[in-house]
């Protein structure tokens with residue numbers, strides 16, 4: 001009974017926040033491609049970020065990749081606030097990151113091989129944090145690793161130039177999509193007291209990529225109510241998923 005109540009309250013809150021966002025944001029109108037001197041401009045889809053947000057419990061043992069990667073603070077059941085990060089390139093130039101294994105690639109040094117994922121990630125690309133209403137960090141947070149590629153089309157005109165984990169990038173008018181079921185698409189909020197908080201996501205956090213005029217924000221925030229840690233939430237026992 002308690003479990004149902006806690007869950008419904010969270011869902012209701014998300015719906016309210018989600019509707020508010022939906023009324024204000026329409027990605028195709030809010031993030032049109034603009035003249036950015038042939039440079040990319042990365043931003044996060046605010047609608048998807050808010051609408052997919054949820055709190056679940058998930059079990060991690062000592063061999064979990066998440067322990068090695070630091071996306072959870074310990075073993076056992078952890079409470080996760082998870083969400084979708086859709087990285088849109090709204091600039092009129094492609095983000096070209098290139099091959100992680102080519103020593104002549106200017107971005108060669110930003111790639112880190114992930115043994116758990118068996119591919120290369122861009123280090124320091126994003127920062128996921130839970131803040132209190134005074135903007136102080138209240139949970140572990142972590143830097144989510146990414147392999148950047150074209151997954152979603154956000155513009156009617158542009159064809160994908162075919163970026164993948166092996167030759168990374170995002171075409172102008174396209175987006176990469178990290179959905180909430182993927183490993184690390186969360187903030188570990190285990191033990192965080194009940195209350196209202198800010199979910200803070202920053203992309204291109206290390207400033208690795210030039211974004212020209214950078215008209216579109218690299219930081220996205222939304223408020224969330226975290227239930228009492230003693231209240232049950234949905235337990236996610238599905239198999240671990242990593243980005244491909």
Ligand SMILES: [Zn+2]
Pocket residue numbers: 114117119121145146147242243244
């Ligand atoms: Zn990966």
